[in-house]
Amino acid sequence: MASSGLKPQRADWQRNHERLLAAARPLVARDGAQVSFEEVAREAGVGSATLHRHFPSRRALLDEVFREAAERLRRRGDELLGGDPGAGLLTWLEELTVAAVETRGLSASLEADADGGPSSAEGCHGVVRTATVHLVDRALAAGAVRPGISPDDLLALVTAISLATESDSAAARRLLRLAFDGVRP
Amino acid sequence: MASSGLKPQRADWQRNHERLLAAARPLVARDGAQVSFEEVAREAGVGSATLHRHFPSRRALLDEVFREAAERLRRRGDELLGGDPGAGLLTWLEELTVAAVETRGLSASLEADADGGPSSAEGCHGVVRTATVHLVDRALAAGAVRPGISPDDLLALVTAISLATESDSAAARRLLRLAFDGVRP
DNA sequence: TACGATATGGGGTGGTACCCCGTTTGTCTA
């Protein structure tokens, strides 16, 4: 769905879609992933059924709300592909963590879909996963990280940390570094 | 509160308290930390106001539901204080993670109180934290872990992992080992 | 302009948390 463009939606559909997103953005910023659908619809001046029709799941709404943030992260990932492989990966994971912690609700959007299926390449998770895969591959090739390190595990670790430390970016950074450097001397 | 015994509660209070816990246990096992208070009260054959009076917060209910599990973990921690410091700490963190992942809702109870205050030594977090502190201290003294490692950070990492991987203990184990061994070669 | 597909939204259903306050019950004392 979304903007994949096969079905050119009616003008009022697009108008409402944008109204809904515009209403959702500040509310998500305030309430995070638990934002009330009813309130978003109310704020947008739209029936709640319409909101549910446009965004059949909470995930779908969050994915669109954070589309720009995900796009920005993806570009940053591209940039980091130019420098040192090891440092680049660390920087990437750290910036990802900080972004997730500082942007209420983003962490939830970065989580892998619970129902196993390969998450859409459009959603935040898909976009960020792709960038992570590239950076990890390069770091592996350069021998900058232990062999066997999996991009999905790293991503899972980052989302775990940012979900658990939402709004405390110092703690998130500390935990990430702890995980990166390991526990043994 | 609870069993600290300063206020000998009335007989019907104790009866209802046990009924509530008995009703809560299977429901928490089924629904985890999001268990419905209304359903617990209904199942216990008690008014919902009574449930709220006995357990003023979700946290308070979960803490009592998992009291025995926390106690078991604490004893296991004591055992591990007898063996190798480094291996003991690793074993402890791993068993803690697995227990949290396999026991729906336990992860939530292990989280540090959001509102900063020192969490009660009675609750799951307090009990488990104490055991963790001892094991980390010993491992630090033996030089089995990097200096600077903090028990609270380790515990936060474990709860982050188990919250994010609830019900997938293989993934949880993998993430924990990843964090333990670090990312660099 | 008329028509059919597309989209809307009021309002219903059934669920939740949390709390007020009139009523019951347990306990302790006389």
Added chain:
DNA sequence: TAGACAAACGGGGTACCACCCCATATCGTA
């Protein structure tokens, strides 16, 4: 043992929430 009083109870109220049905309105086009 009876009575008094604090302690505990619980029905029902308020205020939310997600999600969906279906009669109505709007859009794009033939």
